[in-house]
Amino acid sequence: MAGRKDLPRGLSARGCAVYFDNYFTTPDLIRHLCEHYGIFSLCTIRQNRLKGCCKLLSYKELKKRGRGSFTQVVDDEKKITIVNWYDNKVVTLACSYADAYPVQEIIRLSKAQKKTISVNSPHYNQHMGGVDLCDMLIALYRTSFKSHR
Template identity: 35%
Template sequence: MYGLGPSVILHLCKRVSLTGHELYYDNYFSSYNLLQVLKAKKIFAAGTIRINRFSNPPVISDKEGKKRERGYSQEVSSLDGDVVVVKWLDNRGVVLASNYIGIGEEDKVKRWDKKSSKYIEVSRPEIVKRYNHGMGGVDLLDQLVSLYRIFIRSKKWTLRMIFHALDLAIVNSWLEYREDGKNSGTPQSNILDLLDFRLRVAEGFVRAGKPIQENKSGRPSSDSSPVFAKRQNCEKRPFREVQLDSVDHLPEHDGKKEPTRCKQVNCTQRSHIFCKKCEVHLCINRGRNCFVNFHK
């Protein structure tokens, strides 16, 4: 009856029991009937629209808009007064519709002007201000997902949906992790950026709780991944998920002439013993067992 996009909005709104909520969405979900239904439910809604879904309201065309100054806006209301359509001229025409707000109280925003090569102030309708504020989280999420999206060759929509869901989960987890770090007073330098966070999650899934993968003997096959030589004297500390998983942490002698500094906290000893899984040196002495303490 309402179409796929509006039906999704109405389905999600079933959980909204209290009145007075504000709801924002983009043009894929917008329709005239949807705004009417949401108004009957006392939910304030606004979003960008596609003109052909609103019976082509009498707003100025993009060609006419080029003759107007930047920041010009036009408001058109439905006959029953339930829906307001606003067209705002920024770099290009932007059309929005709402069941509770139109041009309203305009404010000033700075925009880059190519002709004068400087920032200028243009008027902005209230509906655009509220929409930008409400959609900021969604736009930011889309931007972050696009930075390191999981690449998949398959054209099957099921696989694409699964990997897109993984991207959404990782980005949302990183946003919560960053917010928790700020609230707990963690220095900004100690908070992982999105790429390091993704790498840490990936390595945790690959290595945590898994036994050591022994290297195969003989020549590598032609389809195997290339092997890159490790830099000398380069030890990286394992992630906590790998360090504490209690799986296959086996000691081995490095066979070097000189011992390497123990990586246990507050230990100044040197050792030839290293953990095969964590790939860090740890000492085992009569009065001190850093190998065991490191993995607790």
């Protein structure tokens, strides 16, 4: 993190919360933001970036339990909570300030039943919708980079 001193330049208030996507997310980044800058975070994280910091249920086990099931593990050493949640596919979340509770119910469309159903969700959906919307808009309006020789 020595080369990333300007990362939270625009964030001056300690105790603020940042929500971001999984592209650069690691448990070390979450801990660094919390310890050095006082910035809490909630983000999606790729399973291969957990570096064995916790043992979660496998994807197959969550799928057997059904849509809306989740499992969480708290890593006391790194002071983060890791949550695996099964919606259409398994989503892995990392948070430095809260856990999966309180669970809220959200409405999803079930292709098998051909109707809307109620699914349990950790508090992730409340805040990550803006990040997902931003990613979608960037993909829609991406400018092409052209160069001339």
